[in-house]
Amino acid sequence: MTPPILYDFELSGNCYKVRVFASMINLGLVLQNVEVLKGETRTEEFARLNPWQQIPVLRDGDFVVQDSQAILTYPALKYTPQWIDTTPMGMGAIVEWLSYAAKEVSNGPQLSRLKFLDPHEDIDLVRAQAIGLKVLRLLDNSLASRDWLCLGRPTIADIAVYPYVGLCRQGKLPLDGYPHIHPWLA
């Protein structure tokens, strides 16, 4: 089997979601480095691959999928259905967290970290950190009564939320005072 290609950038937490999931399910990936900071997502060639001009992008043969949440669903359904759920309630529970990863976790911990990685980014740090604090508080509350985000087992919901929460100290969002997040991250 020819391994799928991940258009990847090492510092990107969204790419990290895909790499960490692939490693957990033993899915080999060919990593194609895209130098985001040098503008390689802004080329016409890259726009033909992903009109949104963002990484990560996964190519598996002729099939191309972009957006880290969408990418996680693809190998989960194809190879490891125990990491996803196709019942109406199970899918609803997972997609709820995927959406939260794509909006609140992105607008909070992801943007806070990006502002410290690249101070020239036009990011409202006060707003991003306020959202980040809310994300950490709600996540800690959710994990107070359970080991995994939903369905009582690890799913792609956990993988989607994990990277930017694990890296949130880089956005000056300390993890002290969130006792339930630590064992989940570990």
Ligand SMILES: N[C@@H](CCC(=O)N[C@@H](CS)C(=O)NCC(=O)O)C(=O)O
């Ligand atoms: N919703 C997308 C967001 C992807 C995203 O934010 N990608 C960033 C890197 S983490 C990117 O490609 N930035 C380059 C740009 O926007 O020019 C996902 O979850 O994959």
